[in-house]
Amino acid sequence: MIPQKQSTLVTEYHYEGKGLHTGKVSHMTLKPAPENTGILFHRTDLGENAFIKPLAEYITSTSRNTTITDGKVSVLTLEHLMSALTGMGVDNVLVELDNAEVPILDGSARFYVDALKRDGLRQQDAMREYITLDKEIMVTDEKSGSWVKITPSEEVSYDATIDFGSKVLGIQEAHWDPSLDYATEIGYCRTFVFLHEVAYLFQNNLIKGGDVDNAIVIVEHPLPQDQFEKLKTVFNHPNISVNENGYLNNLELHFPNECGRHKLLDLIGDVRLCGGFIKGKVSAFKPGHSINSMLTKAVREYVQNK
């Protein structure tokens, strides 16, 4: 693998939107940062000194998102941003956020990768120092059968297999390595939900159409007709139906395995919480934020004791 110089942004980027979990609107600015800064979050609403680095030891919650906190400063749902910065090769960036949660935007990393692809990056003088391992690190969850591992290698690659026991999704595999265009192959892939998981929410009018407009909705168990009619109103989408593949037709899939690719997007973002770019092969079976964080915590411990 060719040694690589560090990169930062050429300009600032502003984002505004609701957080998926808090529902609160936040404003986020990505700013160029000096060499060897890494990724650094600044909660501007908490004062001048409210900084936190996205490192595995700060992870406190992995329930449908990755949350970091050091007791005073927290950031929720940072994984899509972290994935975009990693896939696009950004070493150094200051992330200013005026609320607790990174905006969910369209449920993918599209708005980040489009901007970075359009403008390119600014190369810096310092060389990138990869995190390297001299043994394989693997974590497993006996209950779910999930595992994630990093195998030492001169090449970088990420592989994920998902299996939700779903007849709609089936078993999906996804792969990324730096020879592939992260932006279109992975960055555009959106988050997904099972309709039966959100059904009770919409039955109680707890979700608004906008919240699922950009999520892939999987219809594993078809709803009774009266509930489906209600769904059309809630989604504000009179023509909504279930397509022949078992997905709600609120959007077109970018890839048949878009859901698998999204889990890979999450994995790439979560692995960045090792504290930098990994040099090695990352592979996962049924990955999720919880098992991903077990891996990154193990890597951090290993690296700190090396």
Ligand SMILES: [Zn+2]
């Ligand atoms: Zn995600």
